[in-house]
Amino acid sequence: MLRFFLLVVLAGPAVAQKNPAVPAAPSSPLKTYALRLRPGDDLRQQLTAFVQAQHMRAGAVLTCVGSLTVATLRLANQDGPTEYRGHFEIVSLVGTLSTNGSHLHLSVADSTGRTIGGHLLDGCRVYTTAEIVLGELPALEFRREPDPTFGYQELVIYPAPAPALPQPKAPSKKGISRPKK
Numbered sequence: 001m002l003r004f005f006l007l008v009v010l011a012g013p014a015v016a017q018k019n020p021a022v023p024a025a026p027s028s029p030l031k032t033y034a035l036r037l038r039p040g041d042d043l044r045q046q047l048t049a050f051v052q053a054q055h056m057r058a059g060a061v062l063t064c065v066g067s068l069t070v071a072t073l074r075l076a077n078q079d080g081p082t083e084y085r086g087h088f089e090i091v092s093l094v095g096t097l098s099t100n101g102s103h104l105h106l107s108v109a110d111s112t113g114r115t116i117g118g119h120l121l122d123g124c125r126v127y128t129t130a131e132i133v134l135g136e137l138p139a140l141e142f143r144r145e146p147d148p149t150f151g152y153q154e155l156v157i158y159p160a161p162a163p164a165l166p167q168p169k170a171p172s173k174k175g176i177s178r179p180k181k
Contacts, residue, residue, distance in 0.1 A: 044120050
């Protein structure tokens, strides 16, 4: 009995502790798109054009495989771009997509397997293909807003605005006869 009492007394504070607060994570159904980019296409520009054309307010890159002849990246803590020329395999493309601004990271490997990665910039040219699957989260809207911690434009997630209701049409004047004066 004394052992049980000691276990309860000693374990009591541990059992009473709560998990640290977990941030709220809004959810959404997922709509997917599959696309293929062709030789010479600019990877980032094509993704941006697709997001704009689809009016995608919140999305993510689900997967991407392919190859590049030019990889243009902004490396960690660097202000400007770094350009790599050669033949590279895309080993990873991840990030968030939105008409309000996207945040994408790319990793590529050269013929020796050396891998480099950073922020995807304009100027990444497809060599043979880029096979991409994107996911859209239609119930959400991603925005970029200044974060006071470092001052960068960071992701803020909002519920998507409600779709506009169709406006009633004004009655047609066609076919209405008016008395003559």
